[in-house]
Amino acid sequence: MSATRRIHWMKYASASNFYPLANRLAPIFMGLAVVLAVIGLYIGFFVAPVDYQQGNSYRIMFLHVPAAWMSMFIYLLLAMYAIISLVWRVKMADIMAYSLAPTGAMFTFIALLTGALWGRPTWGTYWIWDARLTSELLLLFLYLGYMGLYSAIPDRQRASRAASFLAIVGIVNVPIIYFSVIWWNTLHQGSSFSVSEGASMTSDMLSALLLMTFACWAYTIAIVLRRAQAVILERKKVALWASQISKNKET
Amino acid sequence: MPVSRLLKSKFGKEKVNETCFMLEIEGLAVEREERLLFSGLSVKLSAGEGLHIVGKNGAGKTTLLRALCGLTSPAAGLVKWHEQDTTEFREEFCSDLLYLGHKNANKTELNCRENLRLALGVQAISDEEISDALHKAGLGMLSHLPTRFLSQGQQRRLSLARLLLTDATLWVLDEPYVALDYKAIEWLDSILERHLNNKGLLVLTSHQALTMTATIRVLNLGEQRA
Amino acid sequence: MLWKLFSRDMTLFMHRKQDVVTVLGFFLIAVALFPLGISSDPELLKTIAPGAIWIAALFSTVLALDRLFSEDLDDGTLEQQMLMPVPIALLLLVRLVAHWVITGLPLVLLAPLMGLQFGLAFNEIVILTLSLLIGTPVLVLLGAIGAALTVGLKSSGGLVTLLLLPLYVPLLILGTSAVTSAMNGVDVTAHFSLMGAALLVSLVLSPFAVATALKITLD
Numbered sequence: 001m002s003a004t005r006r007i008h009w010m011k012y013a014s015a016s017n018f019y020p021l022a023n024r025l026a027p028i029f030m031g032l033a034v035v036l037a038v039i040g041l042y043i044g045f046f047v048a049p050v051d052y053q054q055g056n057s058y059r060i061m062f063l064h065v066p067a068a069w070m071s072m073f074i075y076l077l078l079a080m081y082a083i084i085s086l087v088w089r090v091k092m093a094d095i096m097a098y099s100l101a102p103t104g105a106m107f108t109f110i111a112l113l114t115g116a117l118w119g120r121p122t123w124g125t126y127w128i129w130d131a132r133l134t135s136e137l138l139l140l141f142l143y144l145g146y147m148g149l150y151s152a153i154p155d156r157q158r159a160s161r162a163a164s165f166l167a168i169v170g171i172v173n174v175p176i177i178y179f180s181v182i183w184w185n186t187l188h189q190g191s192s193f194s195v196s197e198g199a200s201m202t203s204d205m206l207s208a209l210l211l212m213t214f215a216c217w218a219y220t221i222a223i224v225l226r227r228a229q230a231v232i233l234e235r236k237k238v239a240l241w242a243s244q245i246s247k248n249k250e251t
Numbered sequence: 252m253p254v255s256r257l258l259k260s261k262f263g264k265e266k267v268n269e270t271c272f273m274l275e276i277e278g279l280a281v282e283r284e285e286r287l288l289f290s291g292l293s294v295k296l297s298a299g300e301g302l303h304i305v306g307k308n309g310a311g312k313t314t315l316l317r318a319l320c321g322l323t324s325p326a327a328g329l330v331k332w333h334e335q336d337t338t339e340f341r342e343e344f345c346s347d348l349l350y351l352g353h354k355n356a357n358k359t360e361l362n363c364r365e366n367l368r369l370a371l372g373v374q375a376i377s378d379e380e381i382s383d384a385l386h387k388a389g390l391g392m393l394s395h396l397p398t399r400f401l402s403q404g405q406q407r408r409l410s411l412a413r414l415l416l417t418d419a420t421l422w423v424l425d426e427p428y429v430a431l432d433y434k435a436i437e438w439l440d441s442i443l444e445r446h447l448n449n450k451g452l453l454v455l456t457s458h459q460a461l462t463m464t465a466t467i468r469v470l471n472l473g474e475q476r477a
Numbered sequence: 478m479l480w481k482l483f484s485r486d487m488t489l490f491m492h493r494k495q496d497v498v499t500v501l502g503f504f505l506i507a508v509a510l511f512p513l514g515i516s517s518d519p520e521l522l523k524t525i526a527p528g529a530i531w532i533a534a535l536f537s538t539v540l541a542l543d544r545l546f547s548e549d550l551d552d553g554t555l556e557q558q559m560l561m562p563v564p565i566a567l568l569l570l571v572r573l574v575a576h577w578v579i580t581g582l583p584l585v586l587l588a589p590l591m592g593l594q595f596g597l598a599f600n601e602i603v604i605l606t607l608s609l610l611i612g613t614p615v616l617v618l619l620g621a622i623g624a625a626l627t628v629g630l631k632s633s634g635g636l637v638t639l640l641l642l643p644l645y646v647p648l649l650i651l652g653t654s655a656v657t658s659a660m661n662g663v664d665v666t667a668h669f670s671l672m673g674a675a676l677l678v679s680l681v682l683s684p685f686a687v688a689t690a691l692k693i694t695l696d
Contacts, residue, residue: 116657145642148639157282157285161693162627170643173647187657357554358552359491370557455602
């Protein structure tokens with residue numbers, strides 16, 4: 001490997017180049033995530049003022065909203081990697097999609113959980129079938145479907161292709177689901193009750209929200225890099241480049 | 252039993268005089284479960300030629316045949332039929348192709364006649380031709396029975412009966428001799444030889460030594476490592 | 478030639494009538510479970526009728542889809558179909574239409590009976606049947622994608638449902654709201670236009686999607 005400092009991104013499409021890069025980057029992003037999260041949570045829970053309508057319970061928004069955003073962004077990323085993996089047969093893209101899925105599912109679950117916790121003091125009930133929570137629930141099914149299909153097929157090549165195809169079908173379906181759920185909601189509940197309505201944002205709240213979002217991003221990058229490394233190691237057993245490396249070691 | 256003459260040829264080094272190759276395989280590489288089975292496979296076949304693919308279990312014989320037919324995408328390389336890329340001109344290729352895999356491709360609820368008619372797909376075949384073919388396959392008495400009542404050998408003969416009626420030029424057969432008794436093997440040999448004499452092409456795998464009198468090239472996948 | 482394929486599926490169905498009867502039986506039982514499990518109050522039944530019947534139709538379709546490709550994969554005829562000199566999408570379209578005629582159309586024909594069981598009025602039953610008439614083909618067309626991806630897997634029953642649920646939700650919402658709107662005297666033109674559009678789009682796009690999914694499976 002040459003010692004030039006220019007980064008050729010296509011180089012990292014190869015797992016053997018990706019691995020050391022991930023090794024260097026993951027701790028950096030994890031550290032960043034912790035720092036941002038601490039600051040963001042501090043501002044959100046202690047500095048931002050009490051909301052006149054919802055009291056202190058609105059503070060769960062600092063977890064709920066970033067988690068919901070992440071759940072959607074990650075699915076978008078996953079679908080993008082799925083397209084690259086399926087169309088151009090880049091194995092690294094498949095590894096990235098596979099590594100993104102559990103984190104996306106986790107954020108979706110957190111969004112649902114925090115949504116329910118927010119709902120209790122606000123509407124008096126833990127769950128409400130509003131458009132956004134229901135869409136989150138269906139998004140969770142999309143993630144579970146991807147992971148379930150991937151693990152159900154024994155042949156890994158077929159599994160990655162099938163799951164990637166499913167992800168692409170899913171991403172096409174997401175706007176359809178979203179709008180149909182919104183429509184369904186208006187049918188049955190009159191005007192939809194949006195939980196962030198009435199919470200006019202002060203600059204403190206906004207900065208806390210943004211910090212938490214960046215913290216989630218940093219966390220996602222760190223954890224996905226690590227997971228991708230683990231996947232690479234696991235597949236190392238059958239990967240061609242690994243056998244070439246071991247052949248070089250013997251000579 | 253006639254002694255078969257097998258011509259072993261080294262790839263890329265054999266000089267062939269025919270100017271037009273009907274089937275060309277160029278640089279084919281095939282993967283199975285992320286293992287590269289072989290790469291750089293190049294073969295050219297012209298009318299009347301046959302190719303016998305040998306190799307150990309797991310060498311990739313079936314995968315090669317499937318890649319040839321387009322059922323599985325190769326990791327690299329391409330297949331040309333009449334000098335046209337088979338992935339681009341799929342329908343032209345498929346109309347000239349007959350593939351028989353390990354499975355018999357018969358619906359067990361349908362009877363022999365219905366199965367044979369179905370197997371020939373787009374071809375228009377008269378009832379007499381079907382009866383004739385079934386009779387030659389030794390299934391004349393059984394033609395109205397659902398195939399689930401047939402023995403393994405009989406089912407195999409039913410799926411081979413389509414060879415009698417098809418107008419496909421390229422025959423790709425995966426282990427066609429399995430479950431056949433001595434007489435059926437002779438019968439199949441005669442069909443294959445007639446096909447080659449009629450300028451047809453044949454690609455097949457078989458664990459057993461071939462008993463045909465016709466000359467067939469041999470491709471050993473063991474020598475074609477990745 | 479396409480007629481050949483269509484008649485092949487019909488012939489096969491003739492030999493395997495009991496499978497289709499099983500699916501229909503499931504539909505009847507599933508619908509019956511709703512009043513049994515919830516309440517037999519006539520007003521309540523009228524309210525849940527569209528949802529119950531649609532959900533039962535949904536699950537029956539998924540159950541029937543299981544048989545769409547699995548046998549053909551097992552006996553090798555699926556490979557032969559993929560090697561036919563016809564565009565695979567066209568071949569699949571014919572197969573899916575045949576599959577709907579065999580498994581979906583009976584559900585549509587049974588729907589009026591179900592409507593009566595739930596005490597729906599005549600015009601509501603008409604809307605219900607129409608919604609299923611347009612909706613069940615879409616269920617089959619979309620469901621085939623899930624079936625194609627999971628064919629041959631050992632434990633695919635629950636997995637297919639999980640995969641198809643997000644795809645089916647918009648259609649479920651459309652179909653049930655059409656009937657509910659009819660009950661409330663609201664105009665249902667919009668609902669049926671959307672469902673008709675969904676049917677046309679899936680008729681055109683789904684065979685290609687299923688073809689891609691099958692190529693992935695057979696690879």
